[in-house]
Amino acid sequence: MSRHSTPRPATARRGRPLSGTARVPGDKSISHRSILLGALAAGETRVTGLLEGEDVMRTGDAMRAMGARVDKAGDEWIVQGVGNGCLLEAPGPLDFGNAGTGSRLTMGLVGTYHMKTTFTGDASLSKRPMGRVLDPLRLMGVQVLDAAPGDRMPLTLEGPRIAAPISYRVPMASAQVKSAVLLAGLNTPGVTTVIEPVMTRDHTERMLKGFGAEIEVETDAGGVRHIRLQGQGTLSGRTIQVPGDPSSAAFPLVAALIVPGSDVTIENVLMNRTRTGLIDTLLEMGASIELLDRRDAGGEEVADLRVRSSELRGVTVPAERAPFMIDEYPVLAVAASFAEGETRMEGVEELRVKESDRLAAVARGLEANGVECEEGRDTLLVRGRPGGRGLGGGMVETHLDHRIAMSFLILGLAAEKPVSIDDRSMIATSFPEFLDMMAGLGAEIG
Ligand SMILES: O=C(O)C1=C[C@@H](OP(=O)(O)O)[C@@H](O)[C@H](O)C1
Numbered sequence: 001m002s003r004h005s006t007p008r009p010a011t012a013r014r015g016r017p018l019s020g021t022a023r024v025p026g027d028k029s030i031s032h033r034s035i036l037l038g039a040l041a042a043g044e045t046r047v048t049g050l051l052e053g054e055d056v057m058r059t060g061d062a063m064r065a066m067g068a069r070v071d072k073a074g075d076e077w078i079v080q081g082v083g084n085g086c087l088l089e090a091p092g093p094l095d096f097g098n099a100g101t102g103s104r105l106t107m108g109l110v111g112t113y114h115m116k117t118t119f120t121g122d123a124s125l126s127k128r129p130m131g132r133v134l135d136p137l138r139l140m141g142v143q144v145l146d147a148a149p150g151d152r153m154p155l156t157l158e159g160p161r162i163a164a165p166i167s168y169r170v171p172m173a174s175a176q177v178k179s180a181v182l183l184a185g186l187n188t189p190g191v192t193t194v195i196e197p198v199m200t201r202d203h204t205e206r207m208l209k210g211f212g213a214e215i216e217v218e219t220d221a222g223g224v225r226h227i228r229l230q231g232q233g234t235l236s237g238r239t240i241q242v243p244g245d246p247s248s249a250a251f252p253l254v255a256a257l258i259v260p261g262s263d264v265t266i267e268n269v270l271m272n273r274t275r276t277g278l279i280d281t282l283l284e285m286g287a288s289i290e291l292l293d294r295r296d297a298g299g300e301e302v303a304d305l306r307v308r309s310s311e312l313r314g315v316t317v318p319a320e321r322a323p324f325m326i327d328e329y330p331v332l333a334v335a336a337s338f339a340e341g342e343t344r345m346e347g348v349e350e351l352r353v354k355e356s357d358r359l360a361a362v363a364r365g366l367e368a369n370g371v372e373c374e375e376g377r378d379t380l381l382v383r384g385r386p387g388g389r390g391l392g393g394g395m396v397e398t399h400l401d402h403r404i405a406m407s408f409l410i411l412g413l414a415a416e417k418p419v420s421i422d423d424r425s426m427i428a429t430s431f432p433e434f435l436d437m438m439a440g441l442g443a444e445i446g
């Protein structure tokens with residue numbers, strides 16, 4: 001269950017322009033993978049810039065329970081890995097709290113081990129579908145001993161004596177499913193292949209290569225990616241610099257666009273092209289975002305983003321872009337609330353299986369604050385009101401979802417009337433510094 005049982009509401013209100021320079025915490029996807037692969041690799045992995053959010057800390061707890069050492073020393077996290085194939089049976093259930101990524105990737109990582117592992121999570125995680133990961137694991141010989149109805153947590157996995165390599169076509173656009181199968185392939189003899197018809201974030205492929213795995217990626221004439229991993233190879237510890245999380249940067253970025261007179265710089269943001277769909281969309285909407293000092297940081301491109309308040313226009317966001325901005329739709333809907341005309345988001349059915357049903361949660365939150373919108377099965381249409389006239393005044397239900405919480409606080413910074421959320425607790429899962437960082441830019445959130 002969540003570590004915070006009493007809901008803690010918060011309210012954001014319009015104030016002066018936002019200004020200054022901010023740094024967002026380390027990328028959540030790369031942070032989880034740094035701990036997971038560091039825990040598995042032989043020797044020491046040193047990580048700087050790790051996101052110290054609750055989700056990533058749960059992944060650290062899980063890896064400790066299976067034999068790795070994960071410690072902080074000064075600004076660095078030091079992970080002493082066990083060596084590929086050498087994880088130990090956890091003495092009790094692994095509690096992943098609110099974290100889909102941590103739980104699903106760990107299911108892949110340990111599912112093929114000939115031992116029992118039990119996975120639990122909070123009320124939000126317990127509602128999320130795990131069958132998308134369990135299905136390919138079953139094909140590899142993994143038994144699902146207990147699972148709540150619909151392949152949900154709590155659940156227990158038991159791996160076979162020797163797992164079978166598979167060739168698996170990922171049926172939905174999901175980096176978590178792709179990653180779980182590749183991680184399962186690490187403890188499987190032979191070649192495990194993942195076929196990815198729609199490209200998703202590629203951190204697992206890049207990092208596996210960095211840790212020394214034999215992995216190759218081929219994109220065929222139809223744009224389909226074939227990722228082949230040779231199992232049971234050696235992984236060696238390495239040094240990792242985690243770049244700033246573009247999914248967290250999205251909040252001060254949209255805030256600076258919609259609060260009149262703002263001028264904010266967000267430093268050291270990951271620019272991997274599988275993560276920059278929100279920036280592409282906002283630029284199409286007329287946003288003033290300058291990408292400064294584009295540079296390499298440990299194998300990933302980063303940049304500083306200078307963002308100035310802008311008059312936005314509604315656009316259609318095509319379905320193909322969804323995997324490259326999947327966690328940013330709630331805050332895009334907030335930006336769209338201040339744009340001239342309509343913004344239509346297409347092909348966003350995956351939003352229904354996040355920490356909450358984000359399509360519904362966003363639509364209800366917008367309606368509660370006077371924003372006109374239409375929720376379709378896999379679409380969302382938002383009718384903007386430049387200047388935010390008449391918007392705000394509502395209380396938003398966050399449904400244990402950090403991105404819903406942060407998005408609607410951003411709405412409140414530019415709406416005519418204050419916006420409240422029922423609970424700020426979950427923000428700590430991905431962005432513990434959010435309220436302090438926003439206050440540093442001049443935002444009024446209390
Ligand atoms: O692999 C990852 O690190 C993630 C993949 C995405 O989930 P899906 O794979 O379910 O799309 C994203 O929503 C999540 O925040 C992080």
Ligand SMILES: C=C(OP(=O)(O)O)C(=O)O
Pocket residue numbers: 028098099100101102327354355403430
């Ligand atoms: C969907 C998210 O995370 P996860 O799936 O790891 O819970 C998110 O951070 O928006």
